[in-house]
Amino acid sequence: AQKITQTQPGMFVQEKEAVTLDCTYDTSDQSYGLFWYKQPSSGEMIFLIYQGSYDEQNATEGRYSLNFQKARKSANLVISASQLGDSAMYFCAPNDYKLSFGAGTTVTVRA
């Protein structure tokens, strides 16, 4: 079965530093994509960024970027210049027909 894996249950990062969150997708498909979402303590799910397997460049959206390694089928999220408001749970999900999410990583930004 295809499976999405996030290996880091929780991470701490100092304000203004960068943090990298892991996400790996176990799939036999050559064409796939990975979404990242943020869930702050208020509970809403916020779409952050998307990477397709055939995209030439790593996806970037403001302070969010993806370190895409096609051979490993991973798209790690990099949050640069962390802010207190980045404290949240972060989920990745593949763009398959079931949209199943990884277990998530809790990020806590320290002042």
Add this chain to the structure above:
Amino acid sequence: IAGITQAPTSQILAAGRRMTLRCTQDMRHNAMYWYRQDLGLGLRLIHYSNTAGTTGKGEVPDGYSVSRANTDDFPLTLASAVPSQTSVYFCASSGGENTEAFFGQGTRLTVV
């Protein structure tokens, strides 16, 4: 305002009762999903629908049923609620595989 709406926002339900959680979207998205999220944990897929008239089972379908009579609505029914179904339920919709999903605000359900 276009979006996805869930109702109710919260509910306390006696065990054994039947309950339907409502989800409506006005974005004409083909795909819709139901998830449950237990405290401090991730989202687990209950059921999904890739287009009106079709549904599929997710990771944790037991005790839940869904229907997709039209594009806009995707209700989730608990036929006989049990305390282990206490959770926050999220509905989501998506316009296609390469487009992001939009989420409802969630329904907090407590079964006592």
